[in-house]
Amino acid sequence: MGPGRLGELLRGLYGKLWEAFGPQGWWPGETPLEVALGAIITQNTNWQNVARVLAGLKAEGLLNPRALRELPQEELARRLKAAGYYNLKAQRVRNFLTFLAQRAKDSMALLAQEDLEVLRPALLTIKGIGPETADSILLYALNKPTFVVDAYTFRILSRHYLIGETCSYEEMRQLFMDHLPEEVPLYQEFHALLVRLGKEYCRPRPRCSACPLNDWPHRGE
DNA sequence: CACCAGGCAAGTA
């Protein structure tokens, strides 16, 4: 691959997605806190289920750090039920809220004043906040120029031979950040477009119902 | 029924 080739490919990919789908307007959520909570709650979960949970919290006036922190964990878990993994996520939301309280006095605006290079490692120390969730919070709730990589990103890039099968999260993130201008709106739109493409055209694996070995023993996963 | 959904941490070899 010649010099600048990957950059051309990535910019070409973005152009094609933009042409096909137009602006996606991500992230859904009215406040930075709602965006951050959505990032945690949507881990390995359909957004439709997440939207239900967020709507419920909003209806009860619970979409603020204090109210959520004062809610007993079991109560919080009950409200997260529709999104699945609700016990896990109740703990993870609480971990994030504790961090927000101690680090920025419950203020997402104050948190946003920190530099990306300082804040990203700090977010990654929170139990339950991995690289994708951290980058989602940074890019969409705090408007920091970090690229979000997810399962769709990996699937699309590897299926089209832009990366190898063993490319890590950090490698993919660096790939985008090294070859694109450091612009928050571009990062936001590009990731959203990749998800759009993935949902519609890049399924995880072939359908097993048509497989000739379909009647053999196999795991559901 | 099988498969999927905008991951992560903990355990094992």
Added chain:
DNA sequence: TACTTGCATGGT
């Protein structure tokens, strides 16, 4: 380092 497993509801 590179797998594997648990976590769980709701839609197609």
